[in-house]
Ligand SMILES: *[C@@H]1O[C@H](CO)[C@@H](O)[C@H](O)[C@H]1NC(C)=O
């Protein structure tokens with residue numbers, strides 16, 4: 777009797793651990809399935825047809841894995857380590873400071889724009905960084921009659937020849953050249969830039 781109980785327990789121990797390894801299968805994302813357990817880890821079988829990643833997971837490029845994406849519950853940074861440039865923040869995986877979520881891939885955080893010409897996805901990213909700016913062809917550009925200055929790292933209103941000014945960097949020639957300076961509250965030609973008011 778004791779031996780029978782032992783065999784019985786042994787059987788369940790083996791079966792239990794086996795089923796533990798078989799909680800997921802090998803059907804990749806987009807491949808056919810009948811049950812959730814046919815699909816790879818962190819995936820499910822949608823309408824008994826195809827494997828999809830669970831919520832807060834996204835497929836890798838080759839569809840072979842479902843990796844953490846923004847919004848996944850976490851207790852430490854390791855849980856978010858399959859994301860690029862992410863960390864665990866207030867219990868969910870999120871982009872690190874100065875990174876923003878890739879709109880095409882919720883597991884990928886890309887650098888936020890910080891100056892003119894930096895890569896952007898949407899206009900509000902450029903506005904947050906530079907002020908009067910737009911995202912044009914995936915690059916931050918100042919709106920017209922504004923220009924980017926290193927000194928403030930913002931787009932500021934362009935002051936032309938004889939416009940009022942406070943700082944040298946506000947003044948720009950007609951072709952946005954750096955030929956003017958601010959003297960006595962007015963944009964004027966720099967010393968030695970005698971031709972600056974032509975054109
Ligand atoms: C999304 O980004 C992650 C992190 O960079 C990468 O591992 C994954 O392959 C990307 N997914 C796709 C579909 O390109």
Ligand SMILES: *[C@@H]1O[C@H](CO)[C@@H](O)[C@H](O)[C@H]1NC(C)=O
Nearest residue numbers: 878879880881886896897914
């Ligand atoms: C996202 O996808 C769109 C269209 O496929 C593409 O134009 C854009 O450059 C992509 N963005 C990034 C950050 O890769």
Ligand SMILES: *[C@@H]1O[C@H](CO)[C@@H](O)[C@H](O)[C@H]1NC(C)=O
Nearest residue numbers: 891924925926927929945954
């Ligand atoms: C602005 O700064 C960048 C790097 O910090 C430098 O390469 C560039 O020449 C500077 N431009 C001006 C107009 O000072």
